[in-house]
Amino acid sequence: MADLSIDFAGIKSPNPFWLASAPPTNSGYQIMKAFEAGWGGAVWKTLGVPVINVSSRYASINYRDTRMAGFTNIELITDRPLADNLREISEVKKYFPDHAVIASLMVETKEQWHQIIKDVENAGADGIELNFGCPHGMCERGMGSAVGQEPAVLKTIVEWVMEVAQIPVITKLTPNISHIVDPGLAAVQGGTDALSLVNTFKSIVGLDLDAYAPYPVVDGKGTNGGYCGPAVKPIALEMVKELAKHPEIQKTPISGIGGIENWRDVVEFILLGASSVQVCTAAMHYGFGIVREMEAGLLQFMDEKGYNTIYDFVGKALPNVTEWKHLNMKHKVVAEINKDKCIGCDLCYIACDDGAHQAIRIPDGTRIPEVIDENCVGCNLCSLVCPVEECITMEKRDDGSQHLTWDERTAAGNIPTTFNDDLAGGKGHYVPDPADALKHRS
Amino acid sequence: MAEYRRPKTAEEFEQNFAQKKPLMNDTQAYYESSRCLFCYDAPCVQACPTGIDIPLFIKQINTGNKTGAAATIFDANWLGNACGKICPTETLCEGACVYNHQEVPPIQIGRLQNFATDSVIKEDKTLFKPGPSNGKKVAMIGAGPASLACACELRVLGYEVDIFEAKDKPSGLTVYGIAPYKITNEEVLDEVAYLQKQLGFQVHYGQSVTSREKIKELEDEYDALFIGVGLGPTRALRLPGEELPGVVGAVEFIEELRMKHEAVTVPNMVVVIGGGNTAMDAASEASRMGAEVTFLAYRRSKEEMGAYGFEYKLAVSSGAKGLFNVSPVEIVGEEHVRGVKFICTESVDGKLQNKEGSEFVVDCDMVIKATGQAKQGSFFALIDDLKINDWNCIEVNQETYQTSNPRYFAGGDAVNGGAEVVNAAFEGKRAALGIHEWINQ
Known part of the structure; x- marks a missing residue:
C-alpha cells in the first residue's frame, strides 16, 4: 500500500489531509477528535489579539437540493484567550506527537509577531501559518487580506517572522487579488518556507428579500463574507497552478485549499503542485469522518497508478496546463449520442440550439436527437447537460497526424489580422437564417 | 382475516382509506422538485390533457414560488388540485417522465402539483378575478368538472354563469364517484369553494333539468348553454335475480x-x-x-x-x-x-x-x-336538434365543443363517454373559449 506521509517544508504529517484554520480547529477538543478520525494535520484557528464575534455568522449557496455548494462566513479569528489555545496546543501534541499542529497567526506589529511566534513554538507547534487572507472583518483593521493584497507589506511581515521563527513558516494567501503571483512571489522573497492558498473570497452569497440585507443577516444588516466550499475549487486550482508553474516559486511547497471535499479534489490539487491539502467546508458540512473517503480514494488512485508516495505525482499535470496559443487546432471531437441510453429529455438539443452551435436536430416523430456532424464544433455542451451517465460522448475525429497551434500559425503569418479576414475560424460555419427563429409563428 | 378491518369510526375509515398521494411536506417538495430536468418540449406536458406547464411549476416550487406554481397550474386546469390527486398520473405525466427510460423513478408530478395548489387553497390566496361584465349569460346543466371549468373560464371572460345541479354538492363524480383514498370530500369541495369565491359563478343545487319547459326557460334567459350532465346510473345487466337486495x-x-x-x-x-x-x-x-x-x-x-x-x-x-x-x-x-x-x-x-x-x-x-353507466338519452331528447353519435354521446366540434344545436356546447363524460376528470376540465375550458368565440362572431 502507498505511503501517504509527507514532509511539508519540514512539517511532518502522517498524511496530506489537514484541517484548514477555521471553526473546525477552534479547540483542542475538535483537533484531537479530527486526528482520531484520520486527519494528518490541523492548522489551528487563527491566534491573535482575541476578538468578539457576532451572532449569525455563516450562510451558504444551495444549488437545488445540494446544500452548501458554496459557503460564506463573517467569523473573525479566535475569540478564545491565547493562553487557553497555547495550553491546548501542548496537550494535543502530547497525545499526537506525530501529527502536524500548525498555528495560524494574525497580529499587527513586529513586536506582536515576534512574541506570538515564540509563544506557539514554546507550546510545541510544528509550524506557523501566516494568515494574510481573511477578507472580512480583520482586513478593516489592517490585517488579513489587507496585508495579502499589498505584496510589499506582506513581504515585510514575512521578513519579521523569518527573523525569529525556529519552525517552518507557511504564508497563506488571499485570492482577492488580480495576480496571485505578486503576493506569492513577495512571500517567497521574504523567505517563507511554504505557501498555502486560497483563503476565502470576498463575497455576498445572497440577499434576504424581506430584510433587504445580505446573508448572514445580523440584526437587519450584513457585511461581505469570505466565500469557500465546492464552488470555489476551480478558482483555487487555477491559482495553485499559477504559483506552481512560476520559476521563482515552484520550489516552495504549496498547501492547496479551496472546496476540497473528496479524493478527486485532493488528487487534482496534488497534480497541480500542492503537496498537502487543507479542508474546512467539507468538515463543517459532514464532520471529520469525511476524511475516510479522501484517504480511501487517494490510496486507491495511488495503487492503481503505481505511486508509492504523493511526491511521485505532485505537479504531474503542470506540463499539460499550457497557454491557449499552444493548443492543437487540428484536434477535432464531435458529440455522439447513444440512442439506447437516451431518455429523450432533449436538453442537449435545446442547449445546442439556444446556447451553442445549432448542431443537434430532433427528427420528426421522435424525441431522440441527432448530432449534425458538420455543424458540431466539439464544444462539449451537450455532453455536459445530458443527465444520463455516458450517454453523450465526445468522439475524436482527427487522426492525430496533424498539429498546428495559434502560436505556430502566428509564426507562419497565417492568422486573421483584419475584421473581414478570410482566415476567420467561423467563416463558412453553418448558422441558421435569423428568421428561422420565428418559424413557429407560421 | 382480511387485509382491512371493518371501519367503525371516522378515524378507522380514514386509516383504511389513507390517501394514495398524501400531501407533500416542504422538504419532500424541495427534494422532489430539485430532481426535475426541465426537459425541452417536455413529454409530461404533452401527456397532460390540459397541457399544464409542468417543468415551469416544478421550477417555481423549487425556487420558493409556490403561489406562482399554483397560478401556472390553474391557468391551464381549473381543477388543478383535484387532478393532482386523482389523475392517473402513472399513465399520463408521470408515465411520460423521461426518467422512466433509465429506470429512475419519475418525478411525482401529481403530488408536487397538489403541494402548490393545496397551499393557495388553504391560505385562500386570490389568484384570479372575474373579467369586466360583458352582459352575456351562460347556463350550465350539471355541476361536474366540465361545467366548473367552463364556468371559471367564462367568468374570467366576463360572462355571468349559472350552474343547475340536481344534487346538493358540486363537482359531480369528483366528489361522488372517485375512490375515497384518492381524494377526500373536503379537498374536492374546498377547491370548488376557492374558485367560486374568486370567480363568483352561481350554482343552483337541487335543480334537475328534466323537462322541455325548463329547457325552454333556460334557452329564453341565457345566451348559450353548456351541457355537462355526465353519465347516468349503472347499466342493467339484464340477468335473472338482478333486482335482489344486495x-x-x-x-x-x-x-x-x-x-x-x-x-x-x-x-x-x-x-x-x-x-x-x-x-x-x-x-x-x-x-x-x-x-x-x-x-x-x-x-x-x-x-x-x-x-x-x-x-x-x-x-x-x-x-x-x-x-x-x-x-x-x-x-x-x-x-x-x-x-x-x-x-x-x-x-x-x-x-x-x-x-x-x-x-x-x-x-x-x-x-x-361495475359494467358501465347508462347514457343520458332521455335528457338529450329534451333538446332540439341535438345530434347524438353511435356511442350515444353528444356529438361536438372537437375544437369548440359546440353541438349540432349552435346555442349548446357540451363537454365531459356526456361527450367522451366516460373519461378522467382532467379530460372534463380540458373540454369545459375549451368549450368556454368556443362559447366566447361563437357569441362574439
Whole structure:
C-alpha cells in the first residue's frame, strides 16, 4: 500500500489531509477528535489579539437540493484567550506527537509577531501559518487580506517572522487579488518556507428579500463574507497552478485549499503542485469522518497508478496546463449520442440550439436527437447537460497526424489580422437564417 | 382475516382509506422538485390533457414560488388540485417522465402539483378575478368538472354563469364517484369553494333539468348553454335475480360510500363484476370496508381488462382476488343475493364464447355491478336538434365543443363517454373559449 506521509517544508504529517484554520480547529477538543478520525494535520484557528464575534455568522449557496455548494462566513479569528489555545496546543501534541499542529497567526506589529511566534513554538507547534487572507472583518483593521493584497507589506511581515521563527513558516494567501503571483512571489522573497492558498473570497452569497440585507443577516444588516466550499475549487486550482508553474516559486511547497471535499479534489490539487491539502467546508458540512473517503480514494488512485508516495505525482499535470496559443487546432471531437441510453429529455438539443452551435436536430416523430456532424464544433455542451451517465460522448475525429497551434500559425503569418479576414475560424460555419427563429409563428 | 378491518369510526375509515398521494411536506417538495430536468418540449406536458406547464411549476416550487406554481397550474386546469390527486398520473405525466427510460423513478408530478395548489387553497390566496361584465349569460346543466371549468373560464371572460345541479354538492363524480383514498370530500369541495369565491359563478343545487319547459326557460334567459350532465346510473345487466337486495351498481355504491363513509356496511363476501377502473375502485373499496373476500370477476382475460394495471394492482393489494374468463349468467338468491352463477368463457378467433357446462356459483352477500353507466338519452331528447353519435354521446366540434344545436356546447363524460376528470376540465375550458368565440362572431 502507498505511503501517504509527507514532509511539508519540514512539517511532518502522517498524511496530506489537514484541517484548514477555521471553526473546525477552534479547540483542542475538535483537533484531537479530527486526528482520531484520520486527519494528518490541523492548522489551528487563527491566534491573535482575541476578538468578539457576532451572532449569525455563516450562510451558504444551495444549488437545488445540494446544500452548501458554496459557503460564506463573517467569523473573525479566535475569540478564545491565547493562553487557553497555547495550553491546548501542548496537550494535543502530547497525545499526537506525530501529527502536524500548525498555528495560524494574525497580529499587527513586529513586536506582536515576534512574541506570538515564540509563544506557539514554546507550546510545541510544528509550524506557523501566516494568515494574510481573511477578507472580512480583520482586513478593516489592517490585517488579513489587507496585508495579502499589498505584496510589499506582506513581504515585510514575512521578513519579521523569518527573523525569529525556529519552525517552518507557511504564508497563506488571499485570492482577492488580480495576480496571485505578486503576493506569492513577495512571500517567497521574504523567505517563507511554504505557501498555502486560497483563503476565502470576498463575497455576498445572497440577499434576504424581506430584510433587504445580505446573508448572514445580523440584526437587519450584513457585511461581505469570505466565500469557500465546492464552488470555489476551480478558482483555487487555477491559482495553485499559477504559483506552481512560476520559476521563482515552484520550489516552495504549496498547501492547496479551496472546496476540497473528496479524493478527486485532493488528487487534482496534488497534480497541480500542492503537496498537502487543507479542508474546512467539507468538515463543517459532514464532520471529520469525511476524511475516510479522501484517504480511501487517494490510496486507491495511488495503487492503481503505481505511486508509492504523493511526491511521485505532485505537479504531474503542470506540463499539460499550457497557454491557449499552444493548443492543437487540428484536434477535432464531435458529440455522439447513444440512442439506447437516451431518455429523450432533449436538453442537449435545446442547449445546442439556444446556447451553442445549432448542431443537434430532433427528427420528426421522435424525441431522440441527432448530432449534425458538420455543424458540431466539439464544444462539449451537450455532453455536459445530458443527465444520463455516458450517454453523450465526445468522439475524436482527427487522426492525430496533424498539429498546428495559434502560436505556430502566428509564426507562419497565417492568422486573421483584419475584421473581414478570410482566415476567420467561423467563416463558412453553418448558422441558421435569423428568421428561422420565428418559424413557429407560421 | 382480511387485509382491512371493518371501519367503525371516522378515524378507522380514514386509516383504511389513507390517501394514495398524501400531501407533500416542504422538504419532500424541495427534494422532489430539485430532481426535475426541465426537459425541452417536455413529454409530461404533452401527456397532460390540459397541457399544464409542468417543468415551469416544478421550477417555481423549487425556487420558493409556490403561489406562482399554483397560478401556472390553474391557468391551464381549473381543477388543478383535484387532478393532482386523482389523475392517473402513472399513465399520463408521470408515465411520460423521461426518467422512466433509465429506470429512475419519475418525478411525482401529481403530488408536487397538489403541494402548490393545496397551499393557495388553504391560505385562500386570490389568484384570479372575474373579467369586466360583458352582459352575456351562460347556463350550465350539471355541476361536474366540465361545467366548473367552463364556468371559471367564462367568468374570467366576463360572462355571468349559472350552474343547475340536481344534487346538493358540486363537482359531480369528483366528489361522488372517485375512490375515497384518492381524494377526500373536503379537498374536492374546498377547491370548488376557492374558485367560486374568486370567480363568483352561481350554482343552483337541487335543480334537475328534466323537462322541455325548463329547457325552454333556460334557452329564453341565457345566451348559450353548456351541457355537462355526465353519465347516468349503472347499466342493467339484464340477468335473472338482478333486482335482489344486495345487488348494487358501482356508481351508486361509491356514491353512498363517499357520502356516508363508515356508516355503510359491506358484507363479508362481495363479487364485483367488471374489468374497468370503476370495478377496480369498487373492489378496493369493498375490501377496505372490511369484506373478507372480494372477487373481481371479468368475462375476459386479465390482459384484456380496460383498467390500468396500477389500478388492478391496488385492488389486489387491498385484498381483492381476480376471477377471469367468467361471465355472470344469473344472480342467485331468494330474499337476498347469495351468489352469482358464472359460466367460463374462452376467446375463439377473438370472439368470446361460453364453455358449455362450465357453470359454477360463487357465494356472496353483495354484488357490485361495475359494467358501465347508462347514457343520458332521455335528457338529450329534451333538446332540439341535438345530434347524438353511435356511442350515444353528444356529438361536438372537437375544437369548440359546440353541438349540432349552435346555442349548446357540451363537454365531459356526456361527450367522451366516460373519461378522467382532467379530460372534463380540458373540454369545459375549451368549450368556454368556443362559447366566447361563437357569441362574439
